[in-house]
Amino acid sequence: MPNPEEVYIDFASKVSFLEFIQEEFKYADVPVEELRQEISLLESRSPWNINDLSEYIKKYPRSFIIFQNIFQLLRFTNAQLIHFVFDVVKLNSLNIDAIYEYMILNLKRDLEFRKIYLKTINQKLKYNNFIICIDQYDKKYLVATFKLTISKYINKILKDFDVL
Structure with missing residues (x-):
């Protein structure tokens, strides 16, 4: 019997931003x-x-x-704003490696996004420690967390546009 958590993470890593209902x-x-x-x-x-x-x-x-x-x-809507802040074509790619690389790029370049992402994984996680042990995480889990973080980040932008 498949592990329910693995099934959920697999599903969450494949969620399309075009399907969000707001x-x-x-x-x-x-x-x-x-x-x-x-x-x-x-x-x-x-x-x-x-x-x-x-x-x-x-x-x-x-x-x-x-x-x-x-x-x-x-x-x-928040889902519409995602299209202005992120490359939705990359986010909706079926290639998990492409989404993973896009995630890494965003974590390197956007400090506010990075802070929200790391906090989503673990309140005390620091970027350097995360990068050192990134291979210990399941790639689908990281991508699912990336997509979840995008929604949190967009909500923060809507409250304070200076975040951009």
């Missing part, structure tokens, strides 16, 4: 006064190209709140 609508809660600078900068420039917009979002990450409401009228 509540689609909620009332818009745009803090217009807090975003006055971002709004003024948007209004002062025309036309925008993709590079200008990309630089603007990097410089003013809270502006994403504005775009959430423009593009969805009411709300981007």
Whole structure:
């Protein structure tokens, strides 16, 4: 009889981000006064190209709140925001090694994401110790934890865009 934990980890490592079901609508809660600078900068420039917009979002990450409401009228769902922060094609790959390598890349480059990921595995786990003994972990477990951490990370971004 298969081990239920192994069956679950295998399943969780294969979850597609396109399949996440989120509540689609909620009332818009745009803090217009807090975003006055971002709004003024948007209004002062025309036309925008993709590079200008990309630089603007990097410089003013809270502006994403504005775009959430423009593009969805009411709300981007967390699952939709994942597409802007992560490479969903890689996340949904059937090649576990490709997802694993993408996980390692994100852990190296994003300190906030790393902190959430390591905390999900073990409250006291440090990055250097994790990397030294990474081969002791089941790859599917690490990928499943990676996907779980993405949801936690997106929730944190929605509360504080400065995380980006």
